[in-house]
Structure formats: C-alpha cells, structure tokens
Amino acid sequence: xxxxxGVSEVERFLYDEAALLDGGRLDDWLALFTDDATYWIPxxxxxxxQLTSASIxxxxxxxxxxxxxxxxxxxxxxxxxxxxxxxxxGNVRVLADDGHELRVRSTLVMIEFxxxxxxxxxxxxxxxxRRIPDxxxxxxxxxxxxxxxxxxxxxxxxx
Amino acid sequence: MERLFGRAWLVLGHxxxxxxxxxxxTTRMGREPVIxxxxxxxxxxxxxxxxxxxxxxxxxxxxxxxxxxVCPYHGWTYATDGTLCALPLAEGYDRSPIGVEELGLxxxxxxxxxxxxxxxxxxxxxxxxxxxxxxLRASFDDLVERAPAGEVEVAGGVFKHAYRGNWKLVLxxxxxxxxxxxVHASSIWAARNGAPWDVWxxxxxxxxxxxxxxxxxxxxxxxxxxxxxxxxxxxYRAALERRLGPERxxxxxxxxxxxxxxxxxxxxxxxxxQLRIIHPIAVDRTVVHAYSFRLKGAPQQMFRDTIxxxxxxxxxxxxxxxxxxxxxxxxQDALTASRNEWVELGRGHGGDVPDRDGTLRGRTGTSExxxxxxxxxxxxxxxxGGPEGRAxxxxxxxxxxxxxxxxxxxxxxxxxx
Numbered sequence: 422x423x424x425x426x427g428v429s430e431v432e433r434f435l436y437d438e439a440a441l442l443d444g445g446r447l448d449d450w451l452a453l454f455t456d457d458a459t460y461w462i463p464x465x466x467x468x469x470x471q472l473t474s475a476s477i478x479x480x481x482x483x484x485x486x487x488x489x490x491x492x493x494x495x496x497x498x499x500x501x502x503x504x505x506x507x508x509x510x511g512n513v514r515v516l517a518d519d520g521h522e523l524r525v526r527s528t529l530v531m532i533e534f535x536x537x538x539x540x541x542x543x544x545x546x547x548x549x550x551r552r553i554p555d556x557x558x559x560x561x562x563x564x565x566x567x568x569x570x571x572x573x574x575x576x577x578x579x580x
Numbered sequence: 581m582e583r584l585f586g587r588a589w590l591v592l593g594h595x596x597x598x599x600x601x602x603x604x605x606t607t608r609m610g611r612e613p614v615i616x617x618x619x620x621x622x623x624x625x626x627x628x629x630x631x632x633x634x635x636x637x638x639x640x641x642x643x644x645x646x647x648x649x650v651c652p653y654h655g656w657t658y659a660t661d662g663t664l665c666a667l668p669l670a671e672g673y674d675r676s677p678i679g680v681e682e683l684g685l686x687x688x689x690x691x692x693x694x695x696x697x698x699x700x701x702x703x704x705x706x707x708x709x710x711x712x713x714x715x716l717r718a719s720f721d722d723l724v725e726r727a728p729a730g731e732v733e734v735a736g737g738v739f740k741h742a743y744r745g746n747w748k749l750v751l752x753x754x755x756x757x758x759x760x761x762x763v764h765a766s767s768i769w770a771a772r773n774g775a776p777w778d779v780w781x782x783x784x785x786x787x788x789x790x791x792x793x794x795x796x797x798x799x800x801x802x803x804x805x806x807x808x809x810x811x812x813x814x815x816y817r818a819a820l821e822r823r824l825g826p827e828r829x830x831x832x833x834x835x836x837x838x839x840x841x842x843x844x845x846x847x848x849x850x851x852x853x854q855l856r857i858i859h860p861i862a863v864d865r866t867v868v869h870a871y872s873f874r875l876k877g878a879p880q881q882m883f884r885d886t887i888x889x890x891x892x893x894x895x896x897x898x899x900x901x902x903x904x905x906x907x908x909x910x911x912q913d914a915l916t917a918s919r920n921e922w923v924e925l926g927r928g929h930g931g932d933v934p935d936r937d938g939t940l941r942g943r944t945g946t947s948e949x950x951x952x953x954x955x956x957x958x959x960x961x962x963x964x965g966g967p968e969g970r971a972x973x974x975x976x977x978x979x980x981x982x983x984x985x986x987x988x989x990x991x992x993x994x995x996x997x
Contacts (some may be wrong), residue, residue, distance in 0.1 A: 462703060462897065464737045472884045475737040478897045479888075487770040490900050494766035499906035572740040572867045573906040576897035 430514045431525055433563070434550065434557045439508035442447060442579055446472045450579070454559045455551055460485050461563045462580065465570060477576065488579075504535035504578045510546075522560060523550045533578045543567045544580060581860070584844055584961040585610025588790070589712045591846035591857055592616050594871075595696045596733035597643065598624060601659060605643045607869075608859050614688060616698060617662045617767035626688035626700045627662045631760050635954040638685065647665055649685070654690075682979035695724045696732065698765040698895045715937035716792045719840035723850035724830045727775045728877030732853070733877070736887050739870040745912035747844070747860035750868060750955060753904060754839040755795045756846045758927075759944040763907050767899045783838070783945030786935060789845025791957030792989055796836060812881040818878055843954055854894060864912050870894035885908045925951050925975070 428436075441450040454460070462477040471479045480488060492500045509530040517524040524547065530540040549561040564580040590609050593616055597605050604617035606629055613629040615638070631638050632673045638651045648665065649658040653811070657666040662685035673680045688955040689704040699709050699718060710717065724732055743749075753759060757780035760768065768774040784796040786876025821829045848855035853873040861867055872890045874883045892898055915923075932940040942949040 439765055441828065468737075473736055473880075473887060474889045475739060475887050477739075477895055479891055484892075487767075490770040492765045496762070497766035497903070498763065498764070498910075499902040533633050570740075572742045573896050574742050574744070575902035576661070577902050 424429065425577045427487070429513075430557070431550065432510075435513060435525070435527055438559075443506050444507050445503060447492055447579065451486060451489050452563075454482060454485065456482055457461065458482050458485070458559055459561050461561070463563070463565055463569060477566070479517050499575060499577050502535065503532045506534075506578055507532045508580075516542055516547075523552075523553060523557075524548075525550055529580060531578065531580060535577070540574075540578075542578075542580065545579070581610045582612075583964060584958065585702075585860065587701065587961060587964070588844055588959040589690075589692075589699045589701045589706075589709050590608075591842055591855075592626065592698045592700055593857075594732075594734045594855075594873075595624070595693060595698060596735075598698075600645070602645050602647050603643075604639055604646065604649075604660075606639050606641065607857070609688065609700060610860065612688075612702060613637060614700070616700075617649070617660045619728070621661075621663075622693055624698055625661050626691045626694065626698075627658075628688065630685070631656055632683040632685065633667070634662065656843055658685050659956055675727050704808060712790055713842070714788045714790070714792065714988045715786075715939050716788055716794065716840060716842060718835075719848070719850050722832070722835045722837055723848070723853065723873065725821070725824070726850070726853075726878075727875035728816070728822060728823055729875075731876045732873040733876060735874040735883065736872040736890070737820065738866060739802050739872070739890070739896055740927060741894070741901065741905065742861075742865070742867045743908045744864055745866060746863060746896055747858050747866045747906040747959075748954070749911055750856075750858055750866060750904075751841055751843065751847065752951045753908070755785060755793050756835055756948075757781075757785070757795070759907075763903050764900055769902065772984065777946075780946050781944040784857045785942035785945045785947055785950060786939045787932075787942075787949050787953035788937070788939050789925040791954045793843075793953060794840035795945065812879050816882055819879075823877075833963045841950070841954075843957055852893075866908075900968060920986075923957070923981040 438450065441453070446521060458481075459471070460478060460480045461471060464475050464477050468474055468476070491497050492503055495501070511530070512528040512529050514526050515523055516526055527546050529542070529544040529546050529547070531544070533542065535539045544567065545565045547563040548559055550557045551560040565580075590611070592607055592614070593605055597603070598616060599619045601618050601622070602617050606613065606615055608614065615627045615629045617625050619625050629637050629639055631653060633656045634653055636651050638649050639646070646660075647697040649660065650656070655668050656664060659665050664680065664684045665678060670680065671710065688700045688702055690701040690708040692699050694709055694713060694717065702919065722974045724730065739930065761777075762772065785793065785806040786796065787793040812991075817833070818827060820832065823889070824832060831937070837850050839847050839849055844858070846855065846857050846950070853875065854870060855873065856870045858870050859867040859869065872886050893900055895901065925948045928949055929952070931943030931947065932949055933943065935941040938947060
C-alpha cells in the first residue's frame with residue numbers, strides 16, 4: 422500500500438511514530454503499543470534472550486507506562502527538562518508479512534540535546550507491527566544501539 | 581589514586597569469570613590496566629596489562645581466552661603468569677644490560693579470593709584480605725550461602741554505566757536512606773512503591789574499619805521478590821534446606837542485607853545478587869560495572885527475577901538509576917562553587933552505637949555515619965604515605981570504626997578531590 426507520494430503504509434507509520442517522540446507526545450506514542458507489547462533495548466549485540474540476560478531496557482506495557490509517566494513528574498530530575506530529539510528513520514525493509522503481523526527492520530539515527538550536551542545514537546530497529554481495523558500497532562519493538570556494550574552515561578531519551 | 585586505590589584491596593571479579601586455564605578478563609585497579617587470568621597451575625594471576633617492551637596493551641576486550649598472551653606490537657609473548665617466553669630477534673638483546681629473561685608482565689603483588697570473589701592489592705604489604713574485610717565477610721557469606729549448591733556464578737551480562745562526577749559520590753549514595761524520597765520521587769510516584777520514613781529510620785546501618793558499611797534489616801522477601809508462599813520460593817527454600825537443614829536455612833534467609841560497601845571499589849547486594857565495581861576514571865568521571873549472580877541450584881525463575889531486578893535498578897536507562905546519575909552530576913558541578921567549601925554530614929553524629937565485631941551502628945538507618953566513616957578512612961589512607969611519601973609504610977588500618985566520636989574533619993568535611 423503506497424500513498425500518492427510513494428510512501429508506504431509501514432514507512433508512514435514509522436515516520437509518524439518518530440514525530441510523536443520528537444514532539445514530546447509520549448502518551449500518544451504509548452498508545453501505539455498493543456497491551457501485550459514489549460519494548461526492548463538489548464545490552465549485548467545479537468542478544469537472543471530477555472529473561473536470563475540483562476537489558477538496557479526490557480519493558481512490558483506496564484513498565485513502559487511507568488517510564489512514560491515518570492516524565493510528567495515535577496521532580497523527574499533526569500527528565501526535567503526532557504531531552505530534545507530528532508529521530509531519523511531510514512532503510513525501512515519489510516522482512517515478513519503474514520497478513521496479521523509484519524516484521525519491519527529500519528535504521529535509526531537519533532540526536533539528543535539536553536543540558537548543554539548533544540549525544541548521537543545509531544541503532545538498528547526491529548518492529549513487529551500488528552494489523553488492527555484502523556491501521557497498525559506495535560506488538561514488539563527492539564532497538565539495537567551500536568554502542569549498547571559500551572560504557573554509557575544514563576539514558577533518558579526514548580528511541 | 582596511589583595512596584588509596586594503590587593500597588586497598590580492590591574487588592576485581594569472580595572466579596566463575598575465569599574458570600579454565602587461559603580464561604582472562606581485563607579491568608582496572610585505579611589507574612592500572614590489569615589482566616585477571618587463570619594460569620595453567622589453576623592459580624589466578626593479576627598482571628599489569630602493559631607490554632614490558634614498548635608499552636602496548638597486551639590483552640584486548642573485556643574477556644577472552646588465550647594459551648599465551650601475545651603483544652600485538654612486536655609479538656612479545658608471555659605465559660599466563662606473566663613470564664616472558666618468546667620474543668622476535670632475541671639475539672638483538674645479547675649486549676643489553678637488562679636480561680630479557682627478567683622482563684615479563686608486572687604481577688600485582690597480592691591476589692586473594694574470598695568465597696570465589698577475586699581481590700587484589702597493588703601494595704606488597706598491608707592488612708590481609710580477611711583483616712581488611714572484617715565483619716563485611718558476612719555479606720559475601722550471605723550471597724554465597726543463599727545458593728542451594730553453595731556456589732554463585734556471574735551470569736546475564738554486565739551493565740557499564742558512567743557519570744560525570746567523582747567516584748565517591750556513588751559510594752556515599754548507596755547507603756543513604758534519605759535520598760530515595762527525593763531523588764527517586766518520580767519513580768516512586770510512577771510505580772507507587774515508596775516506603776515511609778519510619779522504614780528507613782528503623783533500618784540497620786553498620787560501619788566497619790577501612791571505610792566499609794552495610795545496610796540491613798531493610799526489606800523482607802515479601803516486599804521486593806517473590807512472596808514467601810510463592811511456589812518458586814517454596815521450591816528454592818526446600819533446595820536450600822537439603823544442604824543446610826531448616827535451622828540454618830532460616831538463618832540464611834533471615835539475613836536481610838541491602839547494600840554492602842567494600843571501600844573504595846565495590847558495592848553489592850547479597851540478597852538481590854547484584855555487585856557493582858566502581859572505576860575512578862578522572863576526578864570528575866566514574867564508570868560503574870554492574871554484575872548479576874546466579875545462585876547455583878536455585879530454580880531458574882529466581883535468576884529471571886534477578887535479571888528483572890537488575891534491569892530496573894542497575895540498567896543504564898533505569899528510571900531509578902538515571903536520577904541518581906543526574907544528581908551526582910549536579911553535585912559535582914555545584915561543588916566547584918568557591919564560596920562554600922563545606923558539606924554537612926552531621927546527621928546522626930554523636931549517636932553512633934558500638935556493636936559486635938568492632939562495628940559501629942548508626943543511631944538510625946538514616947545516619948550519615950557511613951559517609952563519615954568513608955571519609956575518615958580516606959583521610960587515613962592519604963595520610964599513610966605522608967607528605968614525605970613513606971612508600972614503605974604498611975597500609976595501616978584506619979581506626980575510624982573504633983572511635984566513639986567521629987573526627988571533627990568528617991562531621992563537616994571539605995570535599996576531597
């Protein structure tokens with residue numbers, strides 16, 4: 422499915438998701454996830470397991486809700502102010518589509534600015550997107566940061 | 581760096597990380613890059629990771645396996661005890677005043693293990709490891725005794741988080757019972773899991789010689805892990821009872837330690853199987869490596885709980901940890917203010933209670949006794965070398981924990997560099 426400008430439905434969805442994050446609309450972003458969704462940032466390259474191997478983030482929908490809610494608290498020290506970001510999504514490829522769910526891989530370059538400091542992130546992102554009557558929802562999102570195994574300062578921004 | 585990290589016993593890792601001969605890990609002891617390697621005779625060697633020839637790092641990467649350690653620059657080759665065993669064009673040294681056979685990777689003079697944990701000291705002399713650990717041994721015992729098979733192993737990946745602040749900030753924070761209500765206000769609010777002041781006040785806080793401390797009687801297992809009547813916990817308890825019997829099992833599970841601090845390099849949670857090693861990188865830069873442990877013989881679900889706990893508490897993007905790091909950086913920034921040189925560490929001062937094994941207990945769990953104790957140890961380590969640099973002086977025992985009255989310097993301590 423491609424609109425009149427040649428952008429596919431999947432690409433449109435990923436761009437819209439990025440726009441919600443860059444616009445600070447975290448509640449709307451959270452609403453893109455299904456109730457059984459997971460949001461995963463592995464600690465190791467090629468990590469296969471979430472349960473017996475530690476992760477930079479491994480949130481179910483409830484933990485992701487807590488993560489998002491924390492931004493709204495007046496004493497969320499590391500999140501107040503929230504970082505300003507640009508999420509640049511590219512190289513979008515649909516790896517599988519069984520009519521019910523799609524597996525989509527993309528690359529992400531994200532630039533973050535907070536408290537006089539700019540950080541640059543690169544990642545490979547894999548979405549499992551579920552078709553619902555009014556479009557697509559995220560059933561799982563995996564973000565493999567190129568520097569996941571490095572010595573990293575605290576991560577507050579959402580990928 | 582020389583007088584403290586160059587003398588104290590530092591935690592380097594755990595035997596399970598270097599099981600087979602040739603297994604190695606690389607780490608730092610203060611400024612020294614070191615290799616921790618299992619030698620062919622089964623001993624654990626700690627070698628300075630710097631080639632004797634032109635100074636390249638010999639072992640690369642956090643972990644590896646090698647029969648011999650070969651420098652990438654000119655191929656100097658060392659055995660796993662640091663002995664130089666091969667080098668190219670050896671005849672070129674036949675007129676050298678220094679016999680190349682005497683060259684090798686420098687060995688760190690003292691290496692010992694306690695319950696599987698690897699410690700080393702860069703000083704040839706000083707207190708033994710057991711003397712250094714003192715009553716803190718019980719925290720390591722607690723971690724290991726909780727394993728039904730009587731052993732633990734490092735598993736599940738290593739978090740490496742960093743902050744732009746001094747290494748002391750993290751150690752001063754870990755047994756601070758007042759900060760959660762403020763630093764973690766947003767996490768507590770979002771997750772609805774705060775504890776009233778009363779809980780912190782009643783928590784036990786002990787300090788020992790050499791700057792160590794631990795917090796105890798904090799949470800019982802019903803608060804933070806699987807409920808006591810959960811089938812997984814019942815299965816675990818039964819496995820533990822098979823080794824220890826019901827009485828000792830009750831004693832082991834009744835030991836409720838939160839953070840135990842091995843000054844100046846380590847902070848660990850025996851009850852929750854987490855261990856953090858603190859690496860001072862620069863006056864305003866610190867890296868912390870956080871490890872999880874698997875209790876051998878315990879149900880697999882217990883380790884899954886450990887990992888879930890690690891993600892939330894030690895994860896680099898943890899809602900909890902990120903606020904700690906933020907505040908360390910704000911402290912580091914603002915301490916450069918020159919119009920106030922002092923910090924106030926007086927909570928609980930004068931109320932310390934002598935307790936068993938030469939420890940002192942804070943009057944309440946929110947006493948700042950642990951910070952006063954750390955700075956008293958810091959001061960004594962730094963004094964040891966003296967302005968004349970008495971390099972031969974034995975690494976003396978800071979007597980801080982035996983003082984009934986904390987020294988005045990540490991009630992209102994100037995922030996050391």
